[in-house]
Amino acid sequence: MQGLDERTRELIQRRVLKRVKDIPSLPQFVVDTLKKLDDPKSSASDVADRLSKDEGLVIRILRLANSAYYGLPRRIVSVTEAIALLGFKTVKSIVLAASVYKFMDSSFSGYALDRGLLWKHSLSVAFAAKHIARKCKVEEEEAYVAGMLHDLGKIVLNDFVRFGYGIIVRLVEEEQVPFMDAERQVLGFDHALVGGLILEQWNLPESYMAAARYHHEPEAYEEQQGVIRSIVDVIHVANVLCLMLGIGVGADGLQYYLSENALERLGISDVEGLMSEIVDLISQVDEEFQVGE
Amino acid sequence: MAQTIHVGMADLVAVKHPSVLVTLGLGSCIGLVIFDPKNKVAGMAHIMLPDSRESKSVPKPGKFADTAVPKLLQELLSLGALPTNLQAKIAGGAQMFSVPGKESGLLAVGARNIEATKKWLEQHRIPLIAEDTGGNKGRSIEFAVPQWTLTVKVLGTGTKEI
Numbered sequence: 105m106q107g108l109d110e111r112t113r114e115l116i117q118r119r120v121l122k123r124v125k126d127i128p129s130l131p132q133f134v135v136d137t138l139k140k141l142d143d144p145k146s147s148a149s150d151v152a153d154r155l156s157k158d159e160g161l162v163i164r165i166l167r168l169a170n171s172a173y174y175g176l177p178r179r180i181v182s183v184t185e186a187i188a189l190l191g192f193k194t195v196k197s198i199v200l201a202a203s204v205y206k207f208m209d210s211s212f213s214g215y216a217l218d219r220g221l222l223w224k225h226s227l228s229v230a231f232a233a234k235h236i237a238r239k240c241k242v243e244e245e246e247a248y249v250a251g252m253l254h255d256l257g258k259i260v261l262n263d264f265v266r267f268g269y270g271i272i273v274r275l276v277e278e279e280q281v282p283f284m285d286a287e288r289q290v291l292g293f294d295h296a297l298v299g300g301l302i303l304e305q306w307n308l309p310e311s312y313m314a315a316a317r318y319h320h321e322p323e324a325y326e327e328q329q330g331v332i333r334s335i336v337d338v339i340h341v342a343n344v345l346c347l348m349l350g351i352g353v354g355a356d357g358l359q360y361y362l363s364e365n366a367l368e369r370l371g372i373s374d375v376e377g378l379m380s381e382i383v384d385l386i387s388q389v390d391e392e393f394q395v396g397e
Numbered sequence: 398m399a400q401t402i403h404v405g406m407a408d409l410v411a412v413k414h415p416s417v418l419v420t421l422g423l424g425s426c427i428g429l430v431i432f433d434p435k436n437k438v439a440g441m442a443h444i445m446l447p448d449s450r451e452s453k454s455v456p457k458p459g460k461f462a463d464t465a466v467p468k469l470l471q472e473l474l475s476l477g478a479l480p481t482n483l484q485a486k487i488a489g490g491a492q493m494f495s496v497p498g499k500e501s502g503l504l505a506v507g508a509r510n511i512e513a514t515k516k517w518l519e520q521h522r523i524p525l526i527a528e529d530t531g532g533n534k535g536r537s538i539e540f541a542v543p544q545w546t547l548t549v550k551v552l553g554t555g556t557k558e559i
């Protein structure tokens with residue numbers, strides 16, 4: 105295979121790391137809000153006050169909360185109402201999801217993802233993960249957020265994938281290696297690794313990092329048991345099923361492995377039945393996929 | 398002017414006027430078009446899964462191959478198509494990579510979708526005249542009425558007409 109020379113690869117790796125460093129952290133008021141939402145002593149208005157700093161964020165939060173998925177009896181117009189009806193835990197994951205929206209709100213041409221498609225894919229994986237988590241008795245909200253964040257590395261790696269695209273594609277086609285392995289071989293990084301680095305920098309819980317890092321290769325995660333193991337498996341399966349359903353599928357297509365061990369660990373035997381449920385669920389949240397206002 | 402109509406997941410649309418029927422994002426799913434060029438009637442279904450397993454009520458018949466084919470046929474006939482004129486084209490049915498040495502039956506949804514769609518077309522005696530199926534890549538498709546060309550965009554690769 106005609107690859108990049110050593111010097112170019114080193115240069116790329118340095119640039120990737122620099123780009124990761126340059127990703128802004130989550131705004132302090134968001135971090136504070138997330139802490140408040142963890143604290144049973146906080147009040148709903150307290151939380152709402154903090155968020156009112158960013159009107160765009162509040163609009164995004166309300167759109168997500170009003171999604172048919174949550175089945176609220178009426179359209180809500182304030183964060184206080186959202187907390188009253190959905191509870192702190194659910195609102196916390198919605199706040200996090202809404203906060204990463206702006207990072208995904210563009211096109212990522214290296215992956216042939218038009219504007220809005222990475223958001224659509226991430227949100228779909230989040231809902232699918234939540235659904236699978238509920239069935240498999242795994243923490244739902246954690247699965248939702250991990251799903252939202254799993255492909256975050258694509259926002260950084262996109263430009264580099266575009267640059268090395270010809271070589272990556274040839275490697276995938278000629279040697280039948282998964283797209284992510286080709287990224288790693290050509291660029292020294294893959295989007296899962298980079299996603300893990302961003303989340304580490306954001307100081308988010310380990311389960312989100314692990315889910316991003318191992319979403320295409322759950323067997324590489326060492327622990328055989330525990331909460332994080334389950335979250336990794338749930339995100340892996342949710343992502344594969346969304347790709348099979350063509351939701352936010354890009355240039356990397358379906359060129360990844362599916363771990364049957366992950367299915368087994370979660371006790372999933374009826375894959376088609378599960379896909380069918382996910383189709384219905386995603387159709388419910390379709391209107392959230394519209395980008396912009 | 399040809400009108401662009403998006404056919405979403407599990408949807409099914411039939412038309413009798415100049416149109417471009419579009420499905421964005423096919424993974425293992427199948428984009429099926431059936432058309433009667435003489436009477437200028439055409440339809441598209443975005444099939445997700447091979448088999449409804451006789452579940453009593455299928456609110457979206459486009460979702461399964463066994464319900465999509467008869468339903469699309471019925472809609473085309475009601476728009477004036479003649480059964481003997483009908484032709485079909487399909488695209489999609491991609492698969493995940495299979496782990497070397499491990500043929501996965503569970504995940505062959507793409508292959509099962511292709512097989513089921515063909516089987517139901519045959520049952521209704523609708524000839525399949527073109528297909529772009531299989532592989533590991535995502536696709537988007539556009540069907541031009543009344544040119545009857547199916548443009549298949551293989552994501553990250555290029556475009557072909559079938």
Ligand SMILES: [Fe+2]
Pocket residue numbers: 254255295319320
């Ligand atoms: Fe990924």
Ligand SMILES: [Fe+2]
Pocket residue numbers: 225229254255343
């Ligand atoms: Fe993904």
